[in-house]
Amino acid sequence: MRFEIAGKAKAKLCNVKIQSHKMGQKHTVPAVALRIMATMSNTVLTQFDKLLKGFLYEKNGAAAAKQQVLDGVEVVSDMPQLREAGSKLGELHWKDEQTGSTLHIYQGVTGDGNIKLRDGKVHGFKLVPKEGGTTQVFFTFFTTDVDAEILGELAVLHQHDIDIELSAPEIVKDKPLLPDEPQEPTGAPGNVTKLQKPAAKDQLKNPLPVNADGSKNEGGGGDEVLTPEQALAASHATS
Template structure:
């Protein structure tokens, strides 16, 4: 499953809101994050997606900077823009650090990732935008409101690694190819 380990992400927006749970309101929030990752992240979503969006660089274009990779660094359809991905991923945990003024990262559990979009960038980089939907505490909501338009360090832990309490086990895909 898709995971990130200590990636630099921009908090594009945090929208605190109320949800009805029976007769009571419960605090909920939508955290919109933008992160630049390696295009190889696309392989976690659909096999062949990266090959559909990237091609090998031609003579005079930016070449692959990593030895031994497949060389898919040029965007095939640069005018296509960001592509929406219509699937939700429940059960994630977010660890947010950096800029929060906390000694320990902010840990948010039971997060659903949704409204994903992929924007292929030259050089084999992918701009990944998504919303994380969860039920924050008042303190978490306040801390996240303060981070709107700021960069944070983000770790996403998939449901598969929740029981282990581990950080992500996949290779670090946040480095641009």
């Protein structure tokens, strides 16, 4: 589930419950649980389940046509009529929660008094379908992103109508794995890198009775300095 209220919407702050939240063994921080009710188009039901709207509501051709006739009046929903299931079930308690949400409470014209609460948990959903295409959505917003001043401002708004916006947490997409970058060849393009002469520690003295060219080693085996490749060639020459 991904629940959010995009744009400024009318709501009611039904309850403000000031709490304390324990962090670790001894540390306690202030917290608040806000019970909010928003009346929205029944399209909000698709945020909970894509089939829920069609289960509770149905199209009514006459009612929809009547809504279209009224100029300047926005059509609430394309499915305004409650089905029998919607009217019989009544309130629906939805057991789910969402963490990392942000709640904006708008106050005044200038925006100086706006309240922004971050890192909140949204839970305790209750859905009340209504005839005409609207649905009341009750939910609780819990957060520790408060101080004494904000708690006082929220207490004043208890049981008042407010303008809110609820943002769901951002979806973090995994970055695609990039292929390994090709390694630049050493040396200039088109040139073949010459093999360097092995260091002294990598050179071997000839222990064989013949030299690398096949001639007899008069030194008794050991004075001529050979590379490992030359030593291997000399060993084949004696076999």
